[in-house]
Amino acid sequence: MSTIKQLGMFQSEPDGPDAPDAAAPEGCPASALGAAFEPFSDAYLADPYPFFERARREEPVFYSPETGYWVVARHDDIVSVFRDPKTFSAALARHPVTPLCPAAAKVRDGLDIAIEPSLVDEDPETHLKHRKIFGDAFTPRRVAEIEPRIRAIVTRYIDRFAGDGEAELVSQMLYEVPALAIFIFLGARDDDAVFVKRLGSARAVVNWGRPDEDQQVAMMKDMGEHWAFTKELVDAALEDPGDNYLGDMVRLHREDPSRFTVNYLYNVMFLMQFAGHETTTQASANGLKALLADRAQWDRLCREPGLIANAVEEILRFDTSIFAWRRIATRDAEIGGVAVPAGAKILLLLGSGNRDDAAFPDGERFDIERADAKRHLAFGNGAHFCMGAPLARLEMRIVLEELTRRLPGMRLVEGQDWQYVPTLTFRGVQKLRVAWDTETPVR
Numbered sequence: 313m314s315t316i317k318q319l320g321m322f323q324s325e326p327d328g329p330d331a332p333d334a335a336a337p338e339g340c341p342a343s344a345l346g347a348a349f350e351p352f353s354d355a356y357l358a359d360p361y362p363f364f365e366r367a368r369r370e371e372p373v374f375y376s377p378e379t380g381y382w383v384v385a386r387h388d389d390i391v392s393v394f395r396d397p398k399t400f401s402a403a404l405a406r407h408p409v410t411p412l413c414p415a416a417a418k419v420r421d422g423l424d425i426a427i428e429p430s431l432v433d434e435d436p437e438t439h440l441k442h443r444k445i446f447g448d449a450f451t452p453r454r455v456a457e458i459e460p461r462i463r464a465i466v467t468r469y470i471d472r473f474a475g476d477g478e479a480e481l482v483s484q485m486l487y488e489v490p491a492l493a494i495f496i497f498l499g500a501r502d503d504d505a506v507f508v509k510r511l512g513s514a515r516a517v518v519n520w521g522r523p524d525e526d527q528q529v530a531m532m533k534d535m536g537e538h539w540a541f542t543k544e545l546v547d548a549a550l551e552d553p554g555d556n557y558l559g560d561m562v563r564l565h566r567e568d569p570s571r572f573t574v575n576y577l578y579n580v581m582f583l584m585q586f587a588g589h590e591t592t593t594q595a596s597a598n599g600l601k602a603l604l605a606d607r608a609q610w611d612r613l614c615r616e617p618g619l620i621a622n623a624v625e626e627i628l629r630f631d632t633s634i635f636a637w638r639r640i641a642t643r644d645a646e647i648g649g650v651a652v653p654a655g656a657k658i659l660l661l662l663g664s665g666n667r668d669d670a671a672f673p674d675g676e677r678f679d680i681e682r683a684d685a686k687r688h689l690a691f692g693n694g695a696h697f698c699m700g701a702p703l704a705r706l707e708m709r710i711v712l713e714e715l716t717r718r719l720p721g722m723r724l725v726e727g728q729d730w731q732y733v734p735t736l737t738f739r740g741v742q743k744l745r746v747a748w749d750t751e752t753p754v755r
């Protein structure tokens with residue numbers, strides 16, 4: 313019997329987008345900006361940055377009747393929300409923004425899975441305790457030791473298409489590499505990685521988008537399979553812990569089972585397999601698009617690979633893959649001088665904060681040498697700061713190092729139709745077609 317429902321996870325928000333009036337604040341009529349915020353429109357999905365600029369200038373904290381969210385656009389206001397987890401709870405992080413249809417809810421209720429708040433949506437006290445354990449174990453040594461294997465994987469993918477003179481980089485490389493990397497890190501068999509990534513692929517749209525009924529039902533079924541896979545993975549490690557992150561967590565549990573329950577371990581592994589995939593795929597795709605659209609900076613990276621680590625930070629600032637993230641107010645509060653009521657759902661526009669001139673001079677400019685790029689909000693800020701950031705940075709760096717070294721003549725195919733995943737939070741170009749001259753010897 314499913315415990316998802318009892319715990320309130322993967323439930324529709326009671327006052328979600330289908331009931332926008334429920335959260336409408338008294339005495340705060342919808343503003344012109346609030347009415348103009350259409351986060352699922354093609355124009356916004358294709359390029360939200362002009363809207364972000366307008367929001368920072370005109371009304372940096374506004375109420376959105378379409379979504380039922382209070383929207384926050386300025387860098388410092390976003391940081392102040394992140395830095396106050398008691399007032400601004402992360403509990404909402406994985407709730408579907410669109411109510412589940414009855415058919416999907418029925419599938420959910422029949423699933424034998426026990427989702428509970430874990431890290432990303434945990435309350436401050438338990439989060440602090442668990443984050444210390446799971447975060448401390450995410451050591452630089454564990455990340456660094458898998459670098460050769462990730463590089464070998466990236467090399468293998470490039471070998472497959474290097475002689476072709478053209479590739480669609482998302483499907484031919486960027487989709488799969490992060491899945492393999494997180495599997496290696498956790499200690500799972502990497503030949504299961506792509507299958508598992510597919511199981512999670514509908515989740516972004518179902519939890520953060522406007523899915524149709526078929527997508528919702530399919531996602532719920534996939535979630536059941538993904539949970540079963542995760543449980544098997546953890547159970548095997550409990551029997552025989554390997555020399556990897558999951559093995560480390562099992563050893564900690566054996567030393568002192570009161571640290572966390574086995575079900576909590578299932579939950580964190582389930583979370584990490586999803587958090588570690590799509591985000592990194594999309595950030596790499598957005599980054600390559602930005603670099604190749606700015607030839608001088610791409611050429612510079614090819615000549616000076618020492619700039620790549622900073623280019624990764626600038627990519628994460630300029631066009632990050634989680635461009636908005638959610639919180640919920642636990643009490644009456646204030647953001648940037650605007651009063652928000654207890655229970656207010658809050659949408660932090662990380663992609664807007666990342667281009668705020670007040671934090672990043674000339675913020676709309678892409679500059680791989682930007683000195684303060686690393687202050688971006690792509691990984692959040694404060695208590696819930698992305699635990700996988702070192703791994704994401706490593707993967708993005710290796711992808712850029714290998715592509716600039718082996719295919720420096722790579723260019724964007726002209727006239728592409730840029731498609732983005734239709735969600736409130738994830739931003740990633742779905743296809744990235746590139747070409748190069750095969751007469752130049754491939755390295």
Ligand code: HEM
Nearest residue numbers: 431432587588591592595634690691692696698699700704
């Ligand atoms: C470019 C890639 C990535 C981006 C943009 C990204 C972004 C984020 C963001 C915005 C948060 C929420 C922060 C908050 O609520 O304050 C987060 C949390 C988290 N991320 Fe990532 N992430 C990425 C890659 C990864 C990877 C590779 C992993 C896998 C290990 C991972 C694991 C997590 C976990 C476990 C949390 C929850 C941390 C906590 O609440 O304590 N992420 N990430």
